[in-house]
Amino acid sequence: xPPRIEAKTLCDEAFLASLEHLxxxxxxxxxxxxxxxxxxxxxxxxxEFRDYRPYSPGDDLRAIDWNIYRRLGRLFxxxxxxxxxxxxxxxxxxxxxxxxxxxxxxxAGLRTALALASISLGQHDRVGIFPFAEDLxxxxxxxxxxxxxxxxxxxxxxxxxxxxxxxxxSLATFSHLGLREGLVCVVSDFFDPAGIDAEIEALRAxxxxxxxxxxxxxxxxxPDLRGDLRVVDCEENTAAxxxxxxxxxxxxxxxxxxxxxxxxxxxxxxAVGLIEIDVESDVVTQLARLFEAxxxxx
Amino acid sequence: xxxxxxxxxxxxxGLGALATGLFLLQRLRVRHREVVVVTNLFWREAVEETxxxxxxxxxxxxxxxxxxxxxxxxxxxxxxxxxxxxxSSREHVLVLDTSASMSRGDTLRNALESVKRRxxxxxxxxxxVISAGSHVRTLLAPGEETPLLDQRATNLAADxxxxxxxxxxxxxxxxxxxxxxxxxxxxxxxxxxxxxxANLPKNVVVSRASVPEAASDNSxxxxxxxxxxxxxxxxxxxxxxxxDGRGSARDANGAARGANAAARDVPGATLDxxxxxxxxxxxxxxxxxxxxxxxxxxxxxxxxxxIVRDVSARGGRVEARLSRSDxxxxxxxxxxxxxxxxxxxxxxxxxVPSALRAVxxxxxxxxxxVGEGEADVVVRRSDEAAKSAAPALVLVDEAAQPAAFVLxxxxxxxxxxxxxxxxxxxxxxxxxxxxxxxxAERPIELDLxxxxxxxxxxxxxxxxxKFDFTxxxxxxxxxxxxxxxxxxxxxxxxxxxxxxVRFGSDTAWTDAASRLFDPADGEVAFPRAGDVxxxxxxxxxxxxxxxxxxxxxxxxSPLPAPAGxxxxxxxxxxxxxxxxxxxxxxxxxxxxxxxxxx
Numbered sequence: 058x059p060p061r062i063e064a065k066t067l068c069d070e071a072f073l074a075s076l077e078h079l080x081x082x083x084x085x086x087x088x089x090x091x092x093x094x095x096x097x098x099x100x101x102x103x104x105e106f107r108d109y110r111p112y113s114p115g116d117d118l119r120a121i122d123w124n125i126y127r128r129l130g131r132l133f134x135x136x137x138x139x140x141x142x143x144x145x146x147x148x149x150x151x152x153x154x155x156x157x158x159x160x161x162x163x164x165a166g167l168r169t170a171l172a173l174a175s176i177s178l179g180q181h182d183r184v185g186i187f188p189f190a191e192d193l194x195x196x197x198x199x200x201x202x203x204x205x206x207x208x209x210x211x212x213x214x215x216x217x218x219x220x221x222x223x224x225x226x227s228l229a230t231f232s233h234l235g236l237r238e239g240l241v242c243v244v245s246d247f248f249d250p251a252g253i254d255a256e257i258e259a260l261r262a263x264x265x266x267x268x269x270x271x272x273x274x275x276x277x278x279x280p281d282l283r284g285d286l287r288v289v290d291c292e293e294n295t296a297a298x299x300x301x302x303x304x305x306x307x308x309x310x311x312x313x314x315x316x317x318x319x320x321x322x323x324x325x326x327x328a329v330g331l332i333e334i335d336v337e338s339d340v341v342t343q344l345a346r347l348f349e350a351x352x353x354x355x
Numbered sequence: 356x357x358x359x360x361x362x363x364x365x366x367x368x369g370l371g372a373l374a375t376g377l378f379l380l381q382r383l384r385v386r387h388r389e390v391v392v393v394t395n396l397f398w399r400e401a402v403e404e405t406x407x408x409x410x411x412x413x414x415x416x417x418x419x420x421x422x423x424x425x426x427x428x429x430x431x432x433x434x435x436x437x438x439x440x441x442x443s444s445r446e447h448v449l450v451l452d453t454s455a456s457m458s459r460g461d462t463l464r465n466a467l468e469s470v471k472r473r474x475x476x477x478x479x480x481x482x483x484v485i486s487a488g489s490h491v492r493t494l495l496a497p498g499e500e501t502p503l504l505d506q507r508a509t510n511l512a513a514d515x516x517x518x519x520x521x522x523x524x525x526x527x528x529x530x531x532x533x534x535x536x537x538x539x540x541x542x543x544x545x546x547x548x549x550x551x552x553a554n555l556p557k558n559v560v561v562s563r564a565s566v567p568e569a570a571s572d573n574s575x576x577x578x579x580x581x582x583x584x585x586x587x588x589x590x591x592x593x594x595x596x597x598x599d600g601r602g603s604a605r606d607a608n609g610a611a612r613g614a615n616a617a618a619r620d621v622p623g624a625t626l627d628x629x630x631x632x633x634x635x636x637x638x639x640x641x642x643x644x645x646x647x648x649x650x651x652x653x654x655x656x657x658x659x660x661x662i663v664r665d666v667s668a669r670g671g672r673v674e675a676r677l678s679r680s681d682x683x684x685x686x687x688x689x690x691x692x693x694x695x696x697x698x699x700x701x702x703x704x705x706x707v708p709s710a711l712r713a714v715x716x717x718x719x720x721x722x723x724x725v726g727e728g729e730a731d732v733v734v735r736r737s738d739e740a741a742k743s744a745a746p747a748l749v750l751v752d753e754a755a756q757p758a759a760f761v762l763x764x765x766x767x768x769x770x771x772x773x774x775x776x777x778x779x780x781x782x783x784x785x786x787x788x789x790x791x792x793x794x795a796e797r798p799i800e801l802d803l804x805x806x807x808x809x810x811x812x813x814x815x816x817x818x819x820x821k822f823d824f825t826x827x828x829x830x831x832x833x834x835x836x837x838x839x840x841x842x843x844x845x846x847x848x849x850x851x852x853x854x855x856v857r858f859g860s861d862t863a864w865t866d867a868a869s870r871l872f873d874p875a876d877g878e879v880a881f882p883r884a885g886d887v888x889x890x891x892x893x894x895x896x897x898x899x900x901x902x903x904x905x906x907x908x909x910x911x912s913p914l915p916a917p918a919g920x921x922x923x924x925x926x927x928x929x930x931x932x933x934x935x936x937x938x939x940x941x942x943x944x945x946x947x948x949x950x951x952x953x
Contacts, residue, residue, distance in 0.1 A: 154393040162393075248394035277393075287387035288402075290395045297395045298387050299402040303951070308401035316397070 068171050068210035075341045079176050080352045083143045107138040144199045144239030145177040145184045152190040152222040157291045162272040165336035166244045167213050169270050175206045189227035190219020221292045224249045228259040240355055241265040246272045253316050257323045266355050267329040274336050330355055361435040373427045381420050419952040422943050429936035437928045445535045447477045448527050452543020453488030455685040456904045458513035466542040469564055475501050487523040488514035489882035515685040515884035517854035517901040518545030528559055540564050575599055575686030575905030579675050584665050589720025590696050591665040596675045598637045599658045599905045636678035642671045668696035686905045689898035698722040699842045702730035704739050708818040710825035714834045732841045746808050746841035750815030758802035763810035774803040782836040785829040794822050809841050852900035853884040862889045
């Protein structure tokens with residue numbers, strides 16, 4: 058059993074301060090959200106003028122543009138852009154593999170999730186946290202409030218390591234929650250025994266914007282293994298006997314490249330954000346580099 | 356290619372076993388090291404083909420197998436001790452001369468270094484190294500590693516002994532030799548008999564390696580001996596010493612000038628050959644006191660001889676010593692122990708013939724006494740009762756004894772040899788036995804019987820006038836020698852030389868190193884100079900007294916020219932095999948490091 062992660066280790070003042078200048082901006086958020094800072098598809102009582110429409114009874118008389126009425130003799134009401142929130146749903150991988158190596162991928166994954174949560178809460182967006190392993194569970198339903206970040210950190214610190222990775226099932230469970238369209242951020246290594254194709258199909262079925270945060274380390278691509286080995290999967294305990302030769306290593310790299318290409322192609326085709334986090338490096342530094350001019354557009 | 360330790364068949368069988376074992380090892384299931392990873396998704400894809408490496412499936416790494424087989428073969432080859440076959444067909448015997456002539460300065464050490472160098476050049480399987488000094492000793496047997504030679508030769512020193520090269524070469528040639536013959540290489544300065552070299556087996560070649568010699572300036576005592584006194588006095592003895600004192604003073608002509616030198620020939624305690632021999636002086640002492648020389652002078656071969664006459668034979672140690680030490684110390688001194696020759700007390704019975712009584716009375720070495728109690732020898736007739744256990748000369752009736760002379764002595768190992776020696780010792784060879792047989796009308800025979808002590812039984816009739824034996828010149832000789840023979844060993848001369856000189860003795864002797872010298876056939880030889888003792892505590896000084904050693908130690912030029920040339924050096928494959936194995940190991944290491952082989 059890996060040691061529990063302290064909340065202070067995941068999130069402290071310096072961590073939060075380093076994220077203050079980062080923003081997540083959506084092109085348009087789904088209507089009927091809470092008032093916030095994201096541009097919404099709703100037109101109503103915002104500040105920025107967006108359009109006109111003919112007056113219909115019941116409209117607010119204060120919205121009638123009397124200048125147009127004087128020129129055209131018809132009543133039009135001014136429409137303003139609504140600013141609403143972008144719910145952020147953090148689906149975080151806490152399966153056994155996330156805790157296997159040192160430093161554990163879970164550390165980087167949870168810190169990334171908290172970083173994104175902090176940014177979203179700072180924009181008055183609601184944030185929900187859904188850790189998953191064999192299945193998804195609700196750790197925190199979507200809620201807003203800047204001061205909630207420390208509460209979230211404490212919740213995240215209490216997460217117990219899970220079992221096998223089953224992202225497909227977890228995403229199906231998430232779909233059944235019936236949440237308002239928002240930004241689904243999947244934080245995982247995406248090493249699901251079902252395979253990358255099944256994962257992509259499950260992601261494709263989500264009716265949310267997607268941000269994929271891939272937790273990786275250099276040895277994933279170039280494993281530092283030599284000799285005659287029995288490679289045992291830490292989650293499933295399945296073994297593969299292998300005598301590592303240059304040819305075998307080359308085939309491994311080819312298999313990994315296929316996995317990588319499929320995930321990247323999916324992200325590109327669906328305009329999905331795909332972020333790769335090196336779990337052996339500082340998370341905030343990597344996020345800051347990935348946020349262009351401090352802004353991540355989704 | 357030949358192998359030192361293994362036969363070719365065994366080596367090939369071992370190689371086959373290695374190849375088979377390595378092949379099976381390559382085909383055996385691999386014992387995998389377990390590694391837990393985050394996922395083996397990609398490994399399962401990658402190892403789809405590598406799972407074929409299980410027992411009795413296709414051979415996966417032929418190049419790795421060939422490489423490890425090559426390395427194992429080279430190691431196995433080095434274990435077998437390969438040797439080049441071109442030079443190992445003949446047997447090589449390196450003979451290191453460790454006789455006294457090699458004791459000059461660093462001569463032996465130089466020779467030993469030459470032997471070591473040569474042994475390293477020759478194939479080990481067919482090379483033997485032996486040292487030839489007082490004993491022949493094997494320093495390196497065929498097949499042994501040359502470091503053993505260094506170890507065994509650590510305390511090797513020259514023996515105070517004459518050269519044994521001839522004996523050694525003869526022994527090597529008489530032993531089992533390789534079918535292709537043998538090369539005997541001599542490392543030393545001692546000469547080898549030309550006759551021996553001429554009669555060598557045709558497939559044996561004797562050569563002499565060049566040995567750096569220390570500069571020498573040697574003089575030595577070549578002889579120290581005793582002889583019966585010219586005066587005839589029984590209780591005295593004549594003593595002589597011979598000195599080769601020419602040393603390095605030989606002039607360019609190389610001729611010994613000693614014979615014509617005007618040496619002082621004045622009797623005295625010192626043999627002074629200064630004028631001829633450039634200051635070499637020999638002193639002769641008896642129990643530390645100088646002896647007075649009776650004569651001294653040059654011998655025809657250039658040596659000098661001094662004689663001391665009528666030295667009292669009452670024991671005592673005579674020592675000859677050169678005044679100046681030189682490169683060869685073993686011949687700078689010699690010693691002997693004088694015999695004890697007191698007058699023999701003889702008791703005669705009243706019935707003894709007058710002729711016999713007269714001869715004994717005239718013998719200066721005999722004292723006639725009355726009564727047998729204190730007698731050393733008794734002379735009586737057979738019908739008279741013996742009153743003591745002393746050895747007796749008994750006159751018996753002719754009819755009672757078939758043989759005219761019957762000798763009695765303790766049991767001998769070789770009775771025939773003992774009879775022959777006794778025959779000469781009694782002077783019977785001087786008797787005209789034909790004349791006696793004619794007068795007796797029967798054969799005159801000699802017989803030997805065993806008894807607790809010595810005794811002589813002789814026909815009493817021989818002393819009667821009809822035989823006329825008492826009137827012959829051999830009669831007093833027979834009587835005198837019989838009395839002395841009966842008296843025992845006290846008359847023996849107490850000196851001998853080292854080497855193959857035989858010393859008459861029936862008892863065993865022991866030297867300072869507790870080495871035992873047993874007599875054979877009544878004689879014993881002492882291989883090296885030094886004092887030896889017998890069980891009775893008597894001391895015998897064995898001196899080098901070898902003129903050849905003394906002369907060679909000064910000038911080895913008379914040695915015969917080497918016969919044949921030395922064998923050429925050989926190619927030693929072992930270092931190259933080990934080097935090749937190391938290179939292949941490096942190649943394997945590089946291949947493993949670069950992941951070209953698992």
